[in-house]
């Protein structure tokens with residue numbers, strides 16, 4: 001997990017993430033194949049696509065934890081992985097990184113001390129309390145993480161990423177295993193973070209109804225971006241009623257094109 005401090009980088013109108021010709025090789029496979037995309041500030045960009053298409057790899061490259069990355073990849077005006085970005089990005093992986101032998105609050109206290117070393121004790125305490133409230137975990141703040149449910153542990157991990165108000169939040173399937181009410185509340189939180197704090201959110205999901213909640217969607221297939229548009233525009237230009245139908249139609253069109261080659 002990585003978090004924020006202060007001081008914006010790059011002109012405010014520039015996208016938070018800017019990729020051109022982004023290519024990633026993992027083992028013997030070229031997992032991302034020269035892709036172009038931008039992630040605007042103040043919006044939620046959804047990253048959708050079948051299992052294994054490269055969503056997590058794209059996210060890892062964005063936060064600077066992926067090897068063998070070529071092409072252009074800038075985050076807040078700096079090359080991805082720059083040390084100056086570590087404190088500006090909140091990243092939640094699919095495997096929650098929390099200490100199971102600490103309580104939820106102790107986990108947050110620990111990460112606040114590591115991530116916000118210059119904040120006062122009172123400020124860190126306030127940030128921890130706010131992050132616990134953001135993810136609706138106040139009632140479980142003093143429970144050992146090892147005794148929490150899977151969804152609750154995921155929320156501790158998300159709360160860590162929220163400490164300090166990051167400029168860029170990269171969330172890899174943050175709502176897996178959560179009930180519909182919690183999912184709705186978290187999406188409301190994501191929208192508040194985007195609109196009130198001006199942060200850029202890049203969120204991957206398998207759940208197509210969540211795609212409707214994003215301002216923009218990147219649809220991926222086999223290491224390529226096959227569509228980059230707003231949900232309305234996607235539905236309109238494919239003549240479909242849902243993003244899921246639009247996605248399937250675009251995939252079928254891609255397959256038909258491949259068959260002709």
Ligand SMILES: Nc1ncnc2c1ncn2[C@@H]1O[C@H](COP(=O)(O)OP(=O)(O)OP(=O)(O)O)[C@@H](O)[C@H]1O
Pocket residue numbers: 026027028029031049050051052053054055056057058
């Ligand atoms: N360490 C690795 N070595 C070689 N190939 C890998 C490695 N990790 C992942 N891959 C391959 O890279 C491709 C993309 O994986 P990635 O995890 O980015 O997909 P994903 O879209 O996030 O999938 P999911 O939705 O299932 O999480 C997959 O084909 C996967 O098998």
